[in-house]
Each structure stands twice: as structure tokens, then as C-alpha cells.
Ligand SMILES: [Zn+2]
């Protein structure tokens with residue numbers, strides 16, 4: 001099953017040539033999750049031939065324009081395409097009000113239902129779950145209420161080793177073995193030890209999206225060991241004072257967090273328009289955490305059950 005991230009936008013507040021405002025698409029199986037929706041996002045979705053009906057969830061980190069100004073346009077396009085599939089929209093307080101007003105004054109009654117989930121950006125909390133993934137908020141520290149998102153695949157069933165399975169097992173007992181239980185008789189005696197007839201399940205993959213934030217170590221327990229960590233890196237460390245003042249992070253700080261969280265890979269993004277060439281940003285991060293990459297437009301990172309697969 002796919003667990004794949006596509007970068008649609010990498011720019012901070014003022015866009016740079018060929019860079020778009022923050023937006024990412026996380027595909028899990030056949031469904032897309034859109035994370036942030038800066039201006040230009042729908043154009044990027046079209047450029048990369050993303051089928052809009054497959055977007056079931058939209059997660060908005062905060063209400064700075066570079067993270068949500070594309071939302072009204074995208075929802076309007078979905079409406080013009082006569083979408084009927086329900087959409088879940090997760091965002092901070094105020095977003096539902098803003099959108100409702102925009103639709104009201106433009107006299108638009110959408111062709112599809114939106115369920116709005118108002119987030120508390122100050123806590124780590126489960127906000128979404130389906131049969132394959134869970135999504136939690138990650139509290140960020142920014143100038144306005146802001147949260148990141150942690151996407152995790154649910155634990156997968158263990159593998160049954162057919163040649164070791166006794167003949168007397170019933171289908172419900174086989175299911176229990178897949179979920180790690182031993183098989184017992186009516187007196188509680190173990191008939192089949194799980195460890196004798198099953199092997200470990202495939203790994204559950206994870207992606208943490210840390211949107212606009214100051215360097216913040218108290219999220220370390222939540223992002224520990226994730227496969228892929230996106231962390232904003234608006235500035236080089238020579239501008240650390242500016243980063244602190246504006247509640248943003250430097251490339252070095254993002255890499256330090258990745259190192260401390262022992263993640264597999266780090267993706268840097270939300271670049272200041274002052275950096276025409278992003279090589280110094282990548283080099284600064286790699287000096288601390290070698291497995292760092294730039295989250296540039298069009299890049300796709302497939303998190304496989306055993307490795308990664310990247311395409312430009
Ligand atoms: Zn921003």
C-alpha cells in the first residue's frame with residue numbers, strides 16, 4: 001500500500017520565483033490527505049494530475065495566509081466539478097467562520113458536505129482515524145495558534161506461517177493469532193503459542209509535519225523514531241535571533257530536533273524568499289543530521305515498508 005508524500009509548496013510568507021506557499025499531499029492507499037493549502041495549491045494539484053475527488057481530508061496548521069489562502073479556490077473548484085464526496089476539514093478556530101462568510105457573500109451552496117473539525121492547537125490529541133491510519137495534532141509555538149500533524153499507520157496483523165499451523169484451528173482463532181493472541185482451551189491452557197506459528201507484522205509507517213514553529217523540544221516524545229519528519233527551516237542559523245523573534249526555526253534547529261528524535265529522514269521547508277539558492281540551507285542541516293533533504297516542489301517521497309523511494 002502507498003504511503004507517499006508529494007511536496008506542492010515550500011515557500012514561507014512571501015513566495016519566491018518557482019516556489020509556492022506551503023502545501024503537501026500525503027497519499028495513503030487510494031486516499032489523499034492535503035496538508036495546508038497556501039495560495040497556488042490548486043494549480044500545483046493540477047500540474048501533478050492529482051484527482052481532487054480522492055482528497056478526503058484537509059488539515060490546516062494555522063491561519064497565516066501562506067498556509068490557507070488557497071483553500072477557498074480549491075473548495076470552489078471541487079464545487080464546480082460537482083463533487084458529491086464528503087470532505088473532512090481540520091483547522092484552528094476561526095477557519096469555519098471565514099469559509100462560511102466567503103461562501104455566503106458569493107452566494108455559493110456547495111455540492112458536497114464539509115464536516116469541520118475545530119482543533120485545539122495546544123495539545124497532542126487524536127483528531128482522525130480510519131481503518132489504516134490515525135492523525136494526532138502536534139502543538140507548535142508560533143505567533144498565532146498553530147499545530148503540526150502526526151500521521152501513523154495502525155499496527156498491522158502478524159503473518160501466519162502456514163506450514164506450522166495445526167489443522168484444528170478455526171477461522172476466528174486464525175484471526176486472533178494475527179492479532180498476537182495465544183490460542184487457549186476452555187480451562188485457559190495454551191494450545192498454540194502465538195510465537196510458534198506467526199512472524200512479525202510489516203512495519204507501521206509514520207510522518208510528522210511540523211509547521212511554523214519556534215524550536216520546540218517538548219514535542220520530541222511524540223515524533224520519536226518517525227520515518228519522515230518535515231520541519232520548517234525558514235532561516236539559516238546566522239539569523240537565529242530573527243527566527244526566535246518571528247517564531248520560526250533555522251535549518252540547524254530543525255536538524256537538531258531530527259537528531260534528538262532519532263527520525264529516519266528530515267525534510268526541510270518553508271524557506272525564506274531571501275534564499276535564492278537553497279544549498280546552504282541543506283548543508284547547514286546535513287552538518288547536524290546527514291539524512292536531510294529539501295522539501296522542494298514536485299518531490300515525492302514514498303515511505304516503503306522497508307525503505308524509501310524518491311522521485312523528482
Ligand atoms: Zn508560514
Ligand SMILES: [Zn+2]
Pocket residue numbers: 062064142212
Ligand atoms: Zn505562520
